Amino acid sequence: MSSKPKSKLLKKDTRSDLITYAMVLVAFAVVEIIQATGSMTSLMRGLLVPLCMYSILAVSLNLVVGILGDLSLGHAGFMCVGAYASSIFSVCTRETIENPWIRFPIALLIGGICAAIFGILIGIPVLRLKGDYLAIVTLAFGEIIKNILCSIYVGYDSKGIHMSFESESSLGMEMDGKLIINGPLGINGTPTDSNFIVGIVLLLITLFVVLNFIHSRAGRAVMSLRDNRIAAESVGINVTKYKLIAFSLSAFFAGIAGVLYSHNLNVLAATSKNFGYNMSIMILVFVVLGGIGNIRGSIIAACVLTALPEVLRDLKDYRMLMYAIVLIVMMIITSSPKLVSFREKYGLRQFIKTKMANRWTKEVQ
Amino acid sequence: MKKSMRKILAAVLALTLIVGLFAACGSKEDSGTQTGAETIKIGAIGPLTGGAAVYGNAVKNGAQLAVDEINKAGGINGMKIEFRMEDDEHDAEKSVNAYNTLKDWGMQMLMGTVTTQPCLAVINNTKADNMYQLTPSASGADVIVNDNTFQVCFTDPNQGIASADYIADNGIARKVAVIYNSSDAYSSGIYNTFKSEAAAKGLEIVATEAFTEDSKTDFSAQLTKVKSSGAELLFLPIYADAASSLLSQASKLGLNVKYFGCDGLDGILDIEGFDGKLAENVMLLTPFAANATDETTQKFVSAFKAAGYEESTLNQFAADAYDAIYIMKAAAEKSGVKAGMSVSEIGDAMKGVMPQITVDGVTGSGMKWLSTGEVSKTPKAVKIVNGEYQAME
Structure with missing residues (x-):
């Protein structure tokens, strides 16, 4: 940010970023005020952490889809890795580290780093592919992760860690053994360390890292790969390196979101509902609806689409129909050329711009 | 200037609407406790x-x-x-x-x-x-x-035990094969206890085959193994939707065994497109039968x-x-x-x-x-x- 007085307008990118941070902070303040006045419903309170989580997921996927320009359908897989890794840690250290303010940050780091490692491992072979091929391979990766975690049994006792794909009894543990992952039942008893403040802080950190990454040298290199790979290569940009950076960064934050998820509910199981390709596509819908490459839009879309089916509960069985209709209408509104030109003419952004310009000209005079 | 005034007005109106929405949510809670009288x-x-x-x-x-x-x-x-x-x-x-x-x-x-x-x-x-x-x-x-x-x-473990006991005590079969859904908590929960109780009761499990939620439409591989294992009874601790396709494929394959399931099989006769005749003589452990006297x-x-x-x-x-x-x-x-x-x-x-x-x-x-x-x-x-x-x- 420039240290000069107001007379100089901020750079366009910086201003846009600041609006994004401000939006999150205002949302946080509004929620806190509603909570303080006691008129917050249980449903809204229960939705706060999921809203943060889905926002983080949407922002992180936007890094791959919008900035890197690759279609990834395995985002739920990274989330799954983060959720399981952190849950294993938290369940094992529940008794030894009692303070959640120490335990949870470590869990977050473990979840994020494990997901990032998987991001790199998957990325090395996969990022050679483009477009549809990449989408299919990432989709397969997500399914593999889900299915492995769904059928694995892990436990530990005095002799060490036991693992099996058969059943609980074939682990052959001692009497003092403790079961960590119980096959399709997953991990039970993860401490519920997630809360709204942590969620908001994590969302802000995600935004900070992602937005700064986009504006950094590496970010520009990544975007140049998106816009014209051959041209970028010809000026000496290392394709694999920058693709991997973006991909693993995205996986890292998906892992963080997974940690939030697993520490919000005390039961964690890999089902096709939560870590299947449906979830991956759901996150992609957030990104597409919010605008590919538009970080702020991703957050708004994630919040609206997560809250919508819950708010529409009064409509009973028709709510999923309504949800689909709203999705279609929103898609048309955001992309119809007539409406886009209408928005550009009369939209809020235009309004602020003219306001600013007026003031600017006044100050100059 | 006039235009901008109108815009501010619109924004204020939108805000009041949003606030109204939140207030409506809040008031719902109050009315809930009042009518509790x-x-x-x-x-x-x-x-x-x-x-x-x-x-x-x-x-x-x-x-x-x-x-x-x-x-x-x-x-x-x-x-x-x-x-x-x-x-x-x-x-x-x-x-x-x-x-x-x-x-x-x-x-x-x-x-x-x-x-x-x-x-x-x-x-x-x-x-x-x-x-x-x-x-x-x-x-x-x-x-x-x-x-x-x-x-x-x-509970699932109890269903597994009860099934094994029922099969053994009533002398329904000695050689048992199992097909279960390894990605489902219900199914694997029953299977785990069935396995240990069957061993205790002297039942011989000759084949154990698993499938997952994503592959619950094609059972030919599992059924072929069951057929060659010489089992007298096939234990199916699975849900009715998967069981319906399993039974149709078993009949095509000419598998001639008894079938025994748990309460998840309940409702199999009402599955659309399923030929009820295929479920003839299937036994299931369920606390409810609509034509009980x-x-x-x-x-x-x-x-x-x-x-x-x-x-x-x-x-x-x-x-x-x-x-x-x-x-x-x-x-x-x-x-x-x-x-x-x-x-x-x-x-x-x-x-x-x-x-x-x-x-x-x-x-x-x-x-x-x-x-x-x-x-x-x-x-x-x-x-x-x-x-x-x-x-x-």
């Missing part, structure tokens, strides 16, 4: 949409029937029951949302959830609120770890049909839910629950009397509860004969 609010959670919707809808109908009957007869301690069921799509996260929605509505007792995995997430919330929770059909063993949660159905079942079945509910939902889940509401009534009457009591007070009162009550229901007579939340009743087995469930001796 002469009614008692029972909430229910289950999958009303999605793959497991058949169970949720059965529970909804069964419970609604019981609620209507009780209200007609004067209610619980003079209080009318208000009943509301919310959808969880068989997903843990959605289930917690459904729970919170019901809490906003003013729910005082919870009947739910229908399926195990979401239930494991919700028990954490009911524990925090000390809300009395009775699940009709979530059969996982961990569902009842908290002292405020009770079950109407058997005892008086309670007969009364329930005729009332269910008279009320006009879809007959495809007349299954064990509906019966469990029907019983659940009557169990709640029995416990509430015994403990003297009054409308003005808070959720936590009701929770304390109800869980105190649960080990003392005995309920004769559709799914078993003389049902009793341990303070752990587990039910004790005799398991029943039925056999499909001429396209109908027939109670076995």
Whole structure:
């Protein structure tokens, strides 16, 4: 940010970023005020952490889809890795580290780093592919992760860690053994360390890292790969390196979101509902609806689409129909050329711009 | 300037609308506690949409029937029951949302959830609120770890044990093959205990084949192995939708074995496009058979049909839910629950009397509860004969 007085307008990118941070902070303040006045419903309170989580997921996927320009359908897989890794840690250290303010940050780091490692491992072979091929391979990766975690049994006792794909009894543990992952039942008893403040802080950190990454040298290199790979290569940009950076960064934050998820509910199981390709596509819908490459839009879309089916509960069985209709209408509104030109003419952004310009000209005079 | 004024006005208007929306949400909560004066609010959670919707809808109908009957007869301690069921799509996260929605509505007792995995997430919330929770059909063993949660159905491990005992004690078969869903908690839960109990009872498991949720349409590989293993009986601790395609493929393959399943097989005759003849002679362990001759079942079945509910939902889940509401009534009457009591007070009162009550229901007579939340009743087995469930001796 420039240290000069107001007379100089901020750079366009910086201003846009600041609006994004401000939006999150205002949302946080509004929620806190509603909570303080006691008129917050249980449903809204229960939705706060999921809203943060889905926002983080949407922002992180936007890094791959919008900035890197690759279609990834395995985002739920990274989330799954983060959720399981952190849950294993938290369940094992529940008794030894009692303070959640120490335990949870470590869990977050473990979840994020494990997901990032998987991001790199998957990325090395996969990022050679483009477009549809990449989408299919990432989709397969997500399914593999889900299915492995769904059928694995892990436990530990005095002799060490036991693992099996058969059943609980074939682990052959001692009497003092403790079961960590119980096959399709997953991990039970993860401490519920997630809360709204942590969620908001994590969302802000995600935004900070992602937005700064986009504006950094590496970010520009990544975007140049998106816009014209051959041209970028010809000026000496290392394709694999920058693709991997973006991909693993995205996986890292998906892992963080997974940690939030697993520490919000005390039961964690890999089902096709939560870590299947449906979830991956759901996150992609957030990104597409919010605008590919538009970080702020991703957050708004994630919040609206997560809250919508819950708010529409009064409509009973028709709510999923309504949800689909709203999705279609929103898609048309955001992309119809007539409406886009209408928005550009009369939209809020235009309004602020003219306001600013007026003031600017006044100050100059 | 004028234009900008109009825009500011529009923005202010939009803001007031949003604030109004929040205020409306808030006021809903208030009205919930006020009307609690002469009614008692029972909430229910289950999958009303999605793959497991058949169970949720059965529970909804069964419970609604019981609620209507009780209200007609004067209610619980003079209080009318208000009943509301919310959808969880068989997903843990959605289930917690459904729970919170019901809490906003003013729910005082919870009947739910229908399926195990979401239930494991919700028990954490009911524990925090000390809300009395009775699940009709979530059969996982961990569902009842908290002292405020009770079950109407058997736990999965108990079903596995009961199945092995039934097969061995009645001399149905000695050589047994198993096909189960390794990605499903219910299925693998039953399989694990079945395996150990079968060994103890001298049954020989000659083949064990697994499938997952994503591959539940093609069973040819598993069935071929079962066929070559020389099993006399195929144990299927799986749900009806997978079993229907399994049975059709088995008949094409010419597999000649006896079939034995658990309560998940219930409802197999009502699956669309499934030839009921294929399920002929399939045995299943279920607490409910619609054509059982005892008086309670007969009364329930005729009332269910008279009320006009879809007959495809007349299954064990509906019966469990029907019983659940009557169990709640029995416990509430015994403990003297009054409308003005808070959720936590009701929770304390109800869980105190649960080990003392005995309920004769559709799914078993003389049902009793341990303070752990587990039910004790005799398991029943039925056999499909001429396209109908027939109670076995």
